[in-house]
Amino acid sequence: MSRRSVFCGVGGYLPDRVLSNEELSARVDTTDAWIRERTGIRERHIAADDQKTSDLALEASKRALAHAGKSADDIDLIVLATATPDLTFPATAARVQAALGVTKGAAFDVQAVCSGFIFALATADNALVRGQAQCALVIGAETFSRILDWEDRATCVLFGDGAGAVVLETEPEKRAGDRGVISTFIRTDGRMHDLLFVDGGPSQTGTVGKLRMQGNAVFRQAVEHISGAMVEACARGGVDLQDVDWFVPHQANQRILDGVARRLGIPPQKVVSTVAEHGNTSAASVPLALDAAVRDGRIQPGHLVLVEALGGGLTWGAALIRV
16 A cells, blocks of 8 residues: 655754844954855854753654644654754653653664755655654754864854754655655765864764764755755655745855745745744754744645755755645
8 A cells, every 4th residue: 555754843942042143253263244244144042051952852852742742642653853962872862752752663873964854854855754753853953063163153143952853654655645854965075074063973983073064065055955855755656846836945045045036037026034033953954944834834735845955964854845
């Protein structure tokens, strides 16, 4: 029997602490105008000292389950995307599983940096369609503030902390109709490793390290590869790009969002942007933006939604969903 992963609910969580451009300019050589002109970011949220990535993920997961009308007993798969886990091991997903009270199925992390949520969504969709699970919690959660060099104005102004989650449930294709995950597309090119990376790790340096980025090079790769991924996801789903109702991109930089939209001829009013309020929350940015657009009523049941991202690796991908 053919099956499809159906979108059931979404939830997001942002830490209470808000770091504005004005406050940031007091600790690093920058200004509100400089940041806004180059990134579109106005503020970002920063996790409290006692908040871990799993804490943020747990809150987003609870909200997603409530929105879906599901409980911990319904979940038999948790796939959590993060580049800032609580510990080297075990997986942050395992901590979320225990905290939620989920007692069946599997829970594990995936690491594709800013593309992580797309990779996690593709992984969960494959498991559901193959009958390996019935109801999945897909999470993107990050505490990027812990790996930033707060003296590097080119990177520290960009990132924030947060978490987002979606609930997917498998249904027979006849009952699902045209709803659910229609197509996914993911790619990695390790030759571009040095464009965006963290200069630490347990096997190489024994340290956590700090984020390093070649911003202009990443910008060029982002516009090219994100555009290609979006076109490919639509082609795989047999959908014309112009028929998509909403585009929910990774919230890296408003200039990237605008550049992709211009390249593909997408009307700006169809692009969901939360970058001004959230900054770049890496793997959390797509589900956070999705949550914002569902909560404010823009995304309605039946709408065709295209999500996409590019991150360190380099990794990139897109997914087409009818909610």
